[in-house]
Amino acid sequence: MVSAAMSNPFREDLVSRSRAEACSVVIFGATGDLTHRKLVPALYNLAVDGELPPGVKIIGFARRDKSDAVFREGLAELNREVSRNGHDEAIWADFEQTVHYHQSEFTDLDGYKRLAERLDEIDRDRGGKGNRLFYIASAPEFFDEILENLKAAGLNQAADGCWARVIVEKPFGTDLPSAQHLNQVVNHTFEEKDTYRIDHYLGKETAQNIMVLRFANSIFEPLWNNQHIDQIQITCAEHLGMEGGRGGYYDKAGALRDMIQNHLLQLLSLVAMEPPTDLSADGVRDEKVKVLRSMRQWDTPELVNENVVRGQYAAGHVDGKSVVGYREEDRVDPESMTEAYVALRVMIDTWRWSGVPFYVRMGKRLPKKATEISIHFKSPPNVLFNAIPGAATGGNVLVIRIQPDEGISLRMVSKLPGASLRLEPVKMDFHYSTSFGKGSPEAYERLLLDAMAGDATLFARRDEVEEAWKFIDHIERAWHESSNAPEMAEYTAGSWGPKAADELLEKSGHTWRRL
Ligand SMILES: NC(=O)C1=CN([C@@H]2O[C@H](COP(=O)(O)OP(=O)(O)OC[C@H]3O[C@@H](n4cnc5c(N)ncnc54)[C@H](OP(=O)(O)O)[C@@H]3O)[C@@H](O)[C@H]2O)C=CC1
Numbered sequence: 001m002v003s004a005a006m007s008n009p010f011r012e013d014l015v016s017r018s019r020a021e022a023c024s025v026v027i028f029g030a031t032g033d034l035t036h037r038k039l040v041p042a043l044y045n046l047a048v049d050g051e052l053p054p055g056v057k058i059i060g061f062a063r064r065d066k067s068d069a070v071f072r073e074g075l076a077e078l079n080r081e082v083s084r085n086g087h088d089e090a091i092w093a094d095f096e097q098t099v100h101y102h103q104s105e106f107t108d109l110d111g112y113k114r115l116a117e118r119l120d121e122i123d124r125d126r127g128g129k130g131n132r133l134f135y136i137a138s139a140p141e142f143f144d145e146i147l148e149n150l151k152a153a154g155l156n157q158a159a160d161g162c163w164a165r166v167i168v169e170k171p172f173g174t175d176l177p178s179a180q181h182l183n184q185v186v187n188h189t190f191e192e193k194d195t196y197r198i199d200h201y202l203g204k205e206t207a208q209n210i211m212v213l214r215f216a217n218s219i220f221e222p223l224w225n226n227q228h229i230d231q232i233q234i235t236c237a238e239h240l241g242m243e244g245g246r247g248g249y250y251d252k253a254g255a256l257r258d259m260i261q262n263h264l265l266q267l268l269s270l271v272a273m274e275p276p277t278d279l280s281a282d283g284v285r286d287e288k289v290k291v292l293r294s295m296r297q298w299d300t301p302e303l304v305n306e307n308v309v310r311g312q313y314a315a316g317h318v319d320g321k322s323v324v325g326y327r328e329e330d331r332v333d334p335e336s337m338t339e340a341y342v343a344l345r346v347m348i349d350t351w352r353w354s355g356v357p358f359y360v361r362m363g364k365r366l367p368k369k370a371t372e373i374s375i376h377f378k379s380p381p382n383v384l385f386n387a388i389p390g391a392a393t394g395g396n397v398l399v400i401r402i403q404p405d406e407g408i409s410l411r412m413v414s415k416l417p418g419a420s421l422r423l424e425p426v427k428m429d430f431h432y433s434t435s436f437g438k439g440s441p442e443a444y445e446r447l448l449l450d451a452m453a454g455d456a457t458l459f460a461r462r463d464e465v466e467e468a469w470k471f472i473d474h475i476e477r478a479w480h481e482s483s484n485a486p487e488m489a490e491y492t493a494g495s496w497g498p499k500a501a502d503e504l505l506e507k508s509g510h511t512w513r514r515l
C-alpha cells in the first residue's frame with residue numbers, strides 16, 4: 001500500500017495530521033463525462049492503492065432514470081478503458097458495492113430531500129452520523145441552483161462532530177462579476193473553509209513538486225529572481241481540437257478563459273510566489289494571491305495588442321491525420337471570434353520579478369500534448385569563451401515537465417570531449433518514472449483525497465479566482481468590446497502557433513523554447 005505520507009514526503013507531517021476521512025461522496029452530474037472518465041476512476045484507483053478510507057459511499061445524482069446496476073455497469077465500462085491501475089474485476093466488484101444512483105432533476109427540491117433521507121440511512125448503517133462531500137460536476141448554469149437546493153434541504157449543515165464540504169468544478173464564472181456572484185452563492189451556502197474550488201492542474205504531481213524544488217533545495221532559491229533569471233516560459237500544448245462535442249462549450253469560453261485564467265495562472269503563481277510562512281492552505285494561498293495581485297494589468301487595447309496574441313487554427317495535419325480548421329469544427333460558429341490559441345507576456349511588479357517577462361502560451365491543435373515550465377537563466381559574462389565554437393548556445397535552462405514524461409531537466413554548457421575546446425549544451429534529466437519506478441497518480445485522486453482530509457491547499461481560494469478574472473477581463477474586453485480590437489491571428493493545425501506569437505518574444509530578443 002502507498003500511504004499518503006509516502007506519496008508526498010514534503011507534507012508528511014501535514015498528511016499524517018489530516019487524513020482522509022470516511023464520508024458519503026455525492027456527485028451532481030453523475031451520468032456525465034467527467035464522472036465516468038475522471039472522478040469514478042480516481043476513486044477506484046484510490047481504492048486499489050488502499051488510500052480510500054473504509055466506509056466511503058458514492059452517490060451519483062443525475063436526471064436519467066437508472067438502477068444502481070445499470071449505473072455501475074456504465075461506470076465499469078469506462079473504467080476498463082481509462083483506469084490508471086487497469087481494471088481488476090474482483091476489486092471492482094467490491095468497489096461497486098459502495099456506488100449508488102439517485103435520480104432527480106437539479107431543480108427539484110424534493111429530490112434533495114429524498115437525498116437527505118438516503119444519506120441519513122447510509123449514516124445510520126455506518127453507526128450514526130456521517131460526513132458529506134458534495135461534488136458539483138454539472139454544467140455551470142446549474143451551480144447556483146444545486147447550491148441553493150442543498151441549503152434548502154439542510155444538506156449544507158453537518159451533524160455535530162461531522163463535516164459537509166462542497167467541491168465546485170470549473171468553470172468558476174466566466175468573468176469577474178459572475179465569479180463574484182458564484183462566490184456569494186457558495187459562501188452563503190457553505191463556509192469558505194468547506195469550499196473546494198477545483199483546479200485539476202494543482203493536483204498534478206509535477207505542479208505540487210514546484211514548491212519542493214524551490215524550497216527544499218538550497219541551490220535554486222538564491223538564483224530565483226531578476227538578478228539571475230532572464231525570462232520564464234509556461235507552455236501548454238494540446239494536439240486535440242474540439243472532439244466529443246466540446247465545440248459548443250469551447251466556442252463560448254476560448255483558450256484564455258478555459259486554461260489561462262485558472263490552470264496556467266496557478267502554475268505561474270507557484271513559480272513566482274514568495275516562500276510561505278508554513279504549509280497550511282492559507283499560508284500557501286496567501287503567497288499565490290500576492291503574485292496574482294502583482295500582475296501588471298493590460299488594461300487598454302494598445303497594451304493588449306503589445307502583450308497578448310490570440311489565434312485560431314486553419315485546417316492542417318496533426319498526428320499524421322488531416323484535421324479541419326477551428327471555424328469548421330462541430331458546434332463552432334463559422335464566423336467565430338473565439339481564440340483556440342493565446343500567447344501573452346505577464347509582468348509581475350514585485351521586487352523579485354521586476355523586469356522579468358513570464359511568457360505564457362496555450363493552444364489547441366499544436367503538434368503534440370505537452371505542458372512545461374522553463375526557467376531561462378541569464379548568460380554568463382561573455383569574456384572567456386566568446387571566440388570558442390558553440391559558446392553562443394545560451395545560458396542554463398531549468399525545465400519542469402508537468403506532463404507527459406513528468407520530470408525536471410537542467411541544460412548546461414559543457415566542453416565537448418577532444419583535444420580542441422568546443423562547447424556544447426548538455427542536459428541533466430530526472431524522470432519521475434525511472435527515479436520512482438511508478439507513474440504519478442491522476443490529479444483527481446489527490447484532490448478528492450485532500451477534500452476528504454479537509455486540506456484545501458491544492459484548491460483555489462475565493463480571492464485567487466477573482467484576482468485572476470480581473471486580469472483576464474481586461475483582455476476579453478479589449479478583444480470583444482473595443483473598436484480597435486487586436487487581430488485574430490491564424491495558424492495551421494499541427495504547427496506551433498501563429499507567427500505573431502514568435503514576434504511577441506522577438507521584441508525582447510527571446511524565442512519560444514522548442515518542446
Ligand atoms: N468532461 C471533462 O473532462 C471535464 C469537465 N469539467 C467540468 O465538469 C462539469 C461537467 O462536465 P461533463 O461531465 O463533461 O458534462 P456532461 O454534459 O457530460 O454531463 C452533465 C451531467 O449533468 C446532468 N444533468 C444535466 N441537466 C440536469 C438536470 N436538469 N437535472 C439533473 N441532472 C442534469 C446530466 O444528467 P443526464 O445525463 O441524466 O441528463 C449529466 O449527468 C462541467 O462544468 C465541465 O466544465 C471540467 C474539466 C474536465
Ligand SMILES: O=C1O[C@H](COP(=O)(O)O)[C@@H](O)[C@H](O)[C@H]1O
Pocket residue numbers: 170200238258259371
Ligand atoms: O480544464 C481543461 O483541461 C484540459 C487539459 O487538461 P489536461 O489535464 O489534459 O492537461 C483541456 O483540454 C480543456 O480544454 C480544459 O477545459
